[in-house]
Amino acid sequence: MNISALQSIALSVRSLTIDAIQKANSGHPGMPMGAAELGAYLYGVELTYNPRDPKWINRDRFVLSAGHGSMFIYSLLHMAGFDLSLDDIKAFRQVGSKCPGHPEYGLTPGVETTTGPLGQGIATAVGMAIAERKMASHFNKPGQEIIDHSIYVIAGDGCLMEGVASEACSLAGTLGLGNLIVYYDSNHISIDGSTNLAFTEDVGKRFEAYGWQVLRGSMYDFGQLASLTAEAKADKNRPTLVMLESVIGKGAPTKQGTSGVHGAPLGEEEARKAKEALGIPLDKPFWVAPEAYAYFESRRRELEGVYAAWQARFNAWKKANPELARELEVWLSGGAMSPLDLPAFKLGDKVATRTASGKCLGAIAAAWPNFIGGSADLTSPNVTQLPPNADGSPLVFTKDNPAGRYIHFGVREHGMAAIGNGIALYGGLRPFVATFLVFADYLRPALRLSALMGAPVIYILTHDSIFIGEDGPTHQPIEALAALRAIPNLKVLRPADAEETAVAWRIAMERLDGPTALVLTRQNLPVLEKADPDWPYTMALGAYVVRNPNRAPDVTLVASGSEVSLALAAADKVLAARPETAIRVVSVPDRQALYAAPEPVRDAILAPGSLVFVAEAGVAQGWERIAPPENIMSIERFGESGPGDKVAEHLGFTSDTFARMVLEKFTGR
């Protein structure tokens, strides 16, 4: 190792960090200054990457879980030769910059995942490690390892305090993810001050309890960084936590080691003094040591050699395994290997949409052999069991069976969703995760990141209303649909029957630029006859006509999911009372799509000349856009424990009530 060059890199990280944050007058100098040596070691020595091909499938993945330290990764990506100029860094935290406040996936080459919300990065990295194992086991051939790299993470105290990290790391231990190395930047400082205030646990012991290898050393000893990393990589059966004693904001003469350096610019005087002490020229803002640039130039050439060697290996593999190579291409594209042959359902049959979803899984698993996922310990209630593998190989992804495709996440919704993000971001795989709809709250921060990053994770959310019955208000979603529909770039699909469920699955699988939530019932629903013959296509617009009168409708009943059947029953009751009424019934599996549809499309579906009524077993919020509040049958309170239909009666949420609402308003017209 060229220690002097590595020192110059670390120095340059500090230089760029000080100046970028000073110029933006905003940012977090503590982490990059405190961990600069590790950055120098990782990008200068350890990591395999190609700045000209930042999506190279066999690159090492690096995740800055302590995302507030974004200048750490920007400095290093810049020096390492990624498409990130000094001007980009000078635009740190400005609108349109490649260097936003926290690292954002898709915006900056070399940034593997969006971090900042603490704990997410490390949990997402667990997903990447699972993905690497799976991809390697599927595509590597003896002597032809085209996928064989590691996942590197830097996490701080904040990340390790978060529950999502606990969940994912416990599972990582169970799964024996030896390809995962987490460096713990242990600087004993968080925003409120010393970690003694709130975080006195023995972190190393905790990770040992999870089944991790735990190593200890100093952040500022390059030899140690190298030997600890080698030790970490040598253990193929356990993830490793490398605990590094460090000083937050190292190099800031009066502020280092204090919480004052965590999240605020050093200030002009401290910045000047830091530069003086460190030997950074005062007259050269955004200075990078020439030795650092020179070192990375040679490092790049070295890495080009590694890349070329891999290309040769890859080409040989491709030649020897043409079918597998074609499969890899398809996997990486996100597309299906074979046409999707979704099950058909018989009109009138009663099928819960969770059950219909379960029936689709076989077809999806066949068309997408890269379909991988599982449930947070609700496999049977979520109906997410995948069919057995055709070749009889074991289905479950475990330490000993990385070729598996079903993951038992345990009761860890939040960790599960973050892992889903990691699998999706890794590339090549199509992840799904599952829990009850009401527990989408548990995983919401990771789901938000799926949406923000455009990660195509599929969320199977069953037990979608008070109709689940006896489990009571803790398990009955009321506000959940509204809360999900509020998230930008999340597609929320609530199918009304088994057939819609199959189409919803198709839509979800074809979506590659963001997450989809499939909101499904526990209770049986009849398979509906649909008036609109093109409904499987119209449905993609958000809504379609299920029942249509033979003249312009007087009344349009709008509903989603299980309430479409209820609306049809209500329509029958209205017709029984006033046979001359022209009633249309509309199913809205995707409200956001309907609202975003062109006005003529919306009008064609909603018949604006008619009186519109809405029924949904949850809060009305958002439906007021198409119907006045008094025309909406909703539930604005928490539910109750009892058989589903009894609860609905108790809450007055029935087809009778809905029919009465229509009749009263219609008669009064």
Place this chain on the structure above:
Amino acid sequence: MNISALQSIALSVRSLTIDAIQKANSGHPGMPMGAAELGAYLYGVELTYNPRDPKWINRDRFVLSAGHGSMFIYSLLHMAGFDLSLDDIKAFRQVGSKCPGHPEYGLTPGVETTTGPLGQGIATAVGMAIAERKMASHFNKPGQEIIDHSIYVIAGDGCLMEGVASEACSLAGTLGLGNLIVYYDSNHISIDGSTNLAFTEDVGKRFEAYGWQVLRGSMYDFGQLASLTAEAKADKNRPTLVMLESVIGKGAPTKQGTSGVHGAPLGEEEARKAKEALGIPLDKPFWVAPEAYAYFESRRRELEGVYAAWQARFNAWKKANPELARELEVWLSGGAMSPLDLPAFKLGDKVATRTASGKCLGAIAAAWPNFIGGSADLTSPNVTQLPPNADGSPLVFTKDNPAGRYIHFGVREHGMAAIGNGIALYGGLRPFVATFLVFADYLRPALRLSALMGAPVIYILTHDSIFIGEDGPTHQPIEALAALRAIPNLKVLRPADAEETAVAWRIAMERLDGPTALVLTRQNLPVLEKADPDWPYTMALGAYVVRNPNRAPDVTLVASGSEVSLALAAADKVLAARPETAIRVVSVPDRQALYAAPEPVRDAILAPGSLVFVAEAGVAQGWERIAPPENIMSIERFGESGPGDKVAEHLGFTSDTFARMVLEKFTGR
């Protein structure tokens, strides 16, 4: 110990569990049958309670964190003499029953908190343990301990896998909560099957790492239960985890020890066989062993003695400390000790609402000496630092200073909120918790329970929009307000300036039947002149008129929080272009209250004859109730990193845009 009696109690728990679940054809027999002996020991020997005074302040608290095992606690409460009849148990899981699917706070005497969503119970219990310490340190006098009891929890594998439990238990270790005893019902089975699938960590070692005492034994040895519990209580400085090896569904001859017994009725045949094997009479459904009833009768007499002795102690204490006794009464009522003297602000001054909130804290802390809480490691950004104690005593709640009132929660939003619930439910204290608004997602499951239970926890949520600027989309709320407003019984207050913030605090402190979220800005806002002289009272109705024209308004601009200033600026711009326009500007700090207000009130505020426009720096969802979508200036995408005003400009979210929207529509009228 009367082992035979305890056995008869355990047997009766199994009997009632089998029959109640069989009759409801729904429920979870595994936990109650597997842990019946612990229940017999706790209610029969260990716990101090008074069935006739279930709210007795010095009762032991028992939390069934594994809430799906609700028949466990119902059986025991019934036998122990609480107001819970056999008929109530026969109505298990029926609408209106005192025995809902999962234990619900407020519904069943003796149920201390609502559980079912896993991990919440144990985390809430940590809050109760903090509360006990605080109350004891404040009210006990040497030799006159009126508060000296323990918090008992039963948690299963599911609870211990959840991140929220990790967070709270780590903090419990730091805080040295020796009054907390958690029994781990270690039955090695979760819904998906063996815990080997997903949960192989060394749980005991993990809790040792947290700083807990960890003990081990068998669920089925009463002597061991007693000695382990004694050992747990003997350690005053550490919480204790008692790991009990158990068999899920013990007593079900073919299903015990399998996941099949976790969450489904035994079925008639298995139920019959279980009863035969256990010696439960087949011809007596809902049978309780006479010995069990008899034992509890004598146990009740014993506990009455304990209660009477406490009353005597309490009366002596009261006599010796009349002022303290009065204080206790006030604390328990939730009211203030002295009039609330909120700070005044000067019109036109620029103050961030987070700063205004910070300024209110001194007044609140003075009026409510039982005001206790803190932040998830964002004390300074949330501006939640409390003023120093008048007597110079240390402010922070720690292991050595249980009299403290400021809690450093660490980066543990979810654990924090659950702890807030525990403090609120304990009684006598007024808890607040704080984080960034965007991270309300992290604590949402606990917040939902605050709302469901009616627990008056105050959530301080700062950094409430894209106007936070540089931290970027990971930290900029977009959907957060809509998602919070969707939760029934959560009061969401988004004040428009410093004065509104003070009133919002008053409303929050006066609310005793549910949680309040105070949504606050990072950026400065002018203190506004208000047209409505009664605004501090009208504000409680959800909205009031900030600016009024001198005739009936043509246009009403509606906004919440920081957008009220923006609306006023837009009004100026509209007036500059069309001076004859009559513009009203309305502030809506509480949209749900406005929507729930009587129609005449709403009309008086919104001037339905006028064109209504809305501005809010988040999704429009829900505002469509008072304005058509094209009249709503909202943000329907994730934000961007940059200075706040630049981000707003980039997104077209400015007073210019808003004024243009009004002018275009108005001119077109």
